Amino acid sequence: MERLTPLAWQRELWEQLLAWRPRLPHALLVHGTRGIGKRHLIKAFSQLLLCESSVDDMPCGHCAGCHLLAADNHPDLRWLTPAAQMPARTDVDESAGESPALGINARSSTVAKPGREIVIDQVRKTSDFLSVTSHRGGRRVVLLIPAEALNDAAANALLKMLEEPPPATIFLAVTDDLDAVLATIRSRCLLLRSPIPTALQAIDWLQSQGVSDASAKLAEAGGAPMGLVGGDRVDDAQNLDPALREVLLKLLLRGAALTGAEVASSIPKEVAVAPAIRLLQRWGWDLLAERLGGRVRYYPTYQRQVANLARTIEPSRVADWAATLVQIQATSDHPLNARLVVESALVDYIDTMRNAIRKREPMRMERLNR
Numbered sequence: 001m002e003r004l005t006p007l008a009w010q011r012e013l014w015e016q017l018l019a020w021r022p023r024l025p026h027a028l029l030v031h032g033t034r035g036i037g038k039r040h041l042i043k044a045f046s047q048l049l050l051c052e053s054s055v056d057d058m059p060c061g062h063c064a065g066c067h068l069l070a071a072d073n074h075p076d077l078r079w080l081t082p083a084a085q086m087p088a089r090t091d092v093d094e095s096a097g098e099s100p101a102l103g104i105n106a107r108s109s110t111v112a113k114p115g116r117e118i119v120i121d122q123v124r125k126t127s128d129f130l131s132v133t134s135h136r137g138g139r140r141v142v143l144l145i146p147a148e149a150l151n152d153a154a155a156n157a158l159l160k161m162l163e164e165p166p167p168a169t170i171f172l173a174v175t176d177d178l179d180a181v182l183a184t185i186r187s188r189c190l191l192l193r194s195p196i197p198t199a200l201q202a203i204d205w206l207q208s209q210g211v212s213d214a215s216a217k218l219a220e221a222g223g224a225p226m227g228l229v230g231g232d233r234v235d236d237a238q239n240l241d242p243a244l245r246e247v248l249l250k251l252l253l254r255g256a257a258l259t260g261a262e263v264a265s266s267i268p269k270e271v272a273v274a275p276a277i278r279l280l281q282r283w284g285w286d287l288l289a290e291r292l293g294g295r296v297r298y299y300p301t302y303q304r305q306v307a308n309l310a311r312t313i314e315p316s317r318v319a320d321w322a323a324t325l326v327q328i329q330a331t332s333d334h335p336l337n338a339r340l341v342v343e344s345a346l347v348d349y350i351d352t353m354r355n356a357i358r359k360r361e362p363m364r365m366e367r368l369n370r
């Protein structure tokens with residue numbers, strides 16, 4: 001049975017939450033950089049709030065409330081989250097019609113842009129859920145993840161609830177990007193900055209999760225440990241498959257010797273674009289950082305190889321390549337042509353490393369979308 005407790009670097013914030021527990025604010029917004037355990041924190045706090053026999057200010061892990069929560073089936077908890085990011089449920093019964101997890105319903109509704117946004121239909125269903133009393137007699141919890149995914153109409157509908165909060169209800173929201181959260185929503189939440197783990201805390205935690213070579217992997221993740229293990233299901237889509245990581249690094253290590261044929265025969269059809277492109281971006285940043293400052297941030301394991309490659313690069317070309325990757329990342333929703341997107345980025349890498357004179361054409365997204 002899953003018993004969620006705060007991470008080592010969240011103890012102080014946890015104490016703060018406990019101090020508020022008797023008279024909780026009706027909406028909390030936890031913000032901070034990606035991958036430092038914000039979702040974990042609010043899930044642990046949800047479990048504490050819904051636990052029916054908490055011990056020492058921690059959820060017990062074995063009461064009915066904890067069991068229902070572990071099965072993503074607690075009748076007093078709702079997720080307000082883009083359909084694409086809904087956690088996998090262990091007991092989905094859609095024939096029941098009234099699925100407790102809203103994103104499940106949203107998937108089958110007529111949403112213009114499924115997956116990316118929190119839409120008004122979802123907020124309305126939350127409102128319906130809050131119009132009846134608590135099923136198990138305790139608090140109701142609404143998880144709003146990530147808060148910036150609310151579109152305007154959904155945010156307006158939600159504002160009404162935040163202004164006149166239903167009794168015994170708490171909204172727990174999370175964002176990696178506080179500036180992207182609508183000001184009207186932000187101003188109605190109590191803001192909590194999520195603490196950042198020290199390198200030692202992050203490495204300790206990774207090792208406790210069975211991650212080998214934790215130090216190198218933490219560097220690769222930019223010091224944010226949570227994306228490295230599957231513990232945070234909401235983030236799974238962002239995680240890079242380890243086999244693909246090996247493939248990409250092997251190709252990148254070839255530098256100017258890499259060929260288009262190698263690229264074409266290496267990238268699987270069902271490649272996840274965002275994490276693959278992120279790896280390429282970090283590789284590009286490391287090449288630049290090594291060349292300009294003699295320092296490798298993300299791939300210290302390959303320090304020697306990166307240094308060798310960086311000696312031959314034209315920094316402005318690598319910077320151009322990195323800029324192209326940012327563009328791709330901003331429009332990385334190409335499920336049908338995922339492989340083509342990643343292959344094109346790697347072919348650009350070949351040109352970049354060969355310092356090809358030919359001015360590369362900017363990546364054409366309409367071409368890739370065909």
Ligand SMILES: [Zn+2]
Nearest residue numbers: 051060063066
């Ligand atoms: Zn419990």
